[in-house]
Amino acid sequence: MKGGAGLTDIRRRSSIPMQVIVNVAEHARGEAGMLKLTGIVGMASEAGLGGTLHDLAHEDRVETIVLDRRDMLRKRLRTVTDKGTDCAIALPRTTTLVDGAVLLLEAKRAIIVRASVETWLHLKPADAAVALELGYHAGNLHWRVAFRGPLLAVALEGPRRDYLARLEAFLADGRIALVDD
Amino acid sequence: MTEPLSAARVGIGGPVGSGKTALLERLIPAFADRGTSLAVITNDLVTREDAERLQRSGLIEPSRVVAVEAGACPHTVIREDPTLNLDAAERLELTFHPLDLVLLESGGDNLASTFSPELVDYWIFVIDVSGGGDIPRKRGPGVLQADLLVINKADLAPHVGVDLAAMTKEARDVRRGRPVIVTNCGTGEAVDDVVDHIVLNVLFDG
Numbered sequence: 001m002k003g004g005a006g007l008t009d010i011r012r013r014s015s016i017p018m019q020v021i022v023n024v025a026e027h028a029r030g031e032a033g034m035l036k037l038t039g040i041v042g043m044a045s046e047a048g049l050g051g052t053l054h055d056l057a058h059e060d061r062v063e064t065i066v067l068d069r070r071d072m073l074r075k076r077l078r079t080v081t082d083k084g085t086d087c088a089i090a091l092p093r094t095t096t097l098v099d100g101a102v103l104l105l106e107a108k109r110a111i112i113v114r115a116s117v118e119t120w121l122h123l124k125p126a127d128a129a130v131a132l133e134l135g136y137h138a139g140n141l142h143w144r145v146a147f148r149g150p151l152l153a154v155a156l157e158g159p160r161r162d163y164l165a166r167l168e169a170f171l172a173d174g175r176i177a178l179v180d181d
Numbered sequence: 182m183t184e185p186l187s188a189a190r191v192g193i194g195g196p197v198g199s200g201k202t203a204l205l206e207r208l209i210p211a212f213a214d215r216g217t218s219l220a221v222i223t224n225d226l227v228t229r230e231d232a233e234r235l236q237r238s239g240l241i242e243p244s245r246v247v248a249v250e251a252g253a254c255p256h257t258v259i260r261e262d263p264t265l266n267l268d269a270a271e272r273l274e275l276t277f278h279p280l281d282l283v284l285l286e287s288g289g290d291n292l293a294s295t296f297s298p299e300l301v302d303y304w305i306f307v308i309d310v311s312g313g314g315d316i317p318r319k320r321g322p323g324v325l326q327a328d329l330l331v332i333n334k335a336d337l338a339p340h341v342g343v344d345l346a347a348m349t350k351e352a353r354d355v356r357r358g359r360p361v362i363v364t365n366c367g368t369g370e371a372v373d374d375v376v377d378h379i380v381l382n383v384l385f386d387g
Contacts, residue, residue, distance in 0.1 A: 036385060076189050076302035076383045088385040092187050142293070158325060
């Protein structure tokens with residue numbers, strides 16, 4: 001089926017920008033049950049969409065796709081919404097997913113992307129020499145890090161225990177300490 | 182209005198000699214049979230050897246194969262700075278528009294190579310039994326993070342003293358249920374399963 005169900009109903013809603021209404025027609029249903037989403041129709045925070053999304057949410061018709069940082073960078077991926085809808089996202093190369101991106105807006109359903117909350121390991125080196133060594137170590141392991149004052153924050157992109165295993169020598173002799181979030 | 186570039190991009194990485202190019206040589210005709218418009222980018226250190234092998238193969242129009250010379254550690258051009266590969270993919274897509282799929286083969290690298298999600302939509306890591314049955318246990322980022330792990334050269338397992346069932350189980354365990362396919366690219370065994378995964382996850386037209 002091409003085009004969104006209830007398109008006429010959507011056109012009657014004056015709060016939705018025409019651009020959004022046009023883009024609704026760009027999604028299509030592919031293989032059985034799969035919903036193909038080919039663009040961002042707007043942002044959940046936009047004034048023009050907020051009212052509509054609020055109404056749909058009241059009717060429990062807003063579906064969410066939660067993605068981690070790596071998946072947010074992809075242009076194509078297969079995923080499911082929190083309500084189990086099978087989605088095939090296929091974006092132009094120039095389009096990037098962001099938190100709050102609305103991928104579908106129909107009369108009876110909306111689909112929004114949410115970025116999952118990142119978890120970080122905060123490490124406190126005992127002195128400047130250890131900080132240098134820790135920085136080298138983290139770089140060598142291709143970890144994604146952030147500098148937070150006296151702490152080195154490491155983004156956890158896998159199991160926490162895998163990261164702690166790589167830090168075992170630093171932790172064992174107290175050269176670094178774990179700091180709670 | 183020009184249509185936006187939207188061909189699916191799939192990376193194929195793994196250690197030297199694991200069978201990345203052999204997998205490509207099986208995937209190319211498989212996708213051709215299903216009518217997928219395809220192009221290939223190969224990455225080598227300082228040669229164009231893999232690209233030339235594919236261009237001579239007769240499997241694909243030679244101009245649809247482009248070589249990128251990394252010049253240094255191959256993982257730098259697929260992860261840290263994928264500009265050369267992004268440019269090559271864009272050129273191929275503009276030249277052969279509309280293109281459905283670009284396969285990007287990384288230069289042979291160790292177990293730590295991974296692809297930037299800004300470069301590819303999906304990536305496959307290829308290891309082989311002759312590299313040692315303990316490869317999954319080493320928990321390299323390539324083994325852990327790839328969307329699909331391929332264990333190739335299944336037929337060689339008894340000849341190199343590898344318990345293939347144990348190796349496969351360990352691979353599934355360390356990947357926490359993410360897919361693992363055991364192949365023999367020499368004969369084409371299980372290559373259809375690899376095609377199915379690509380179709381399911383990024384082509385969506387199965």
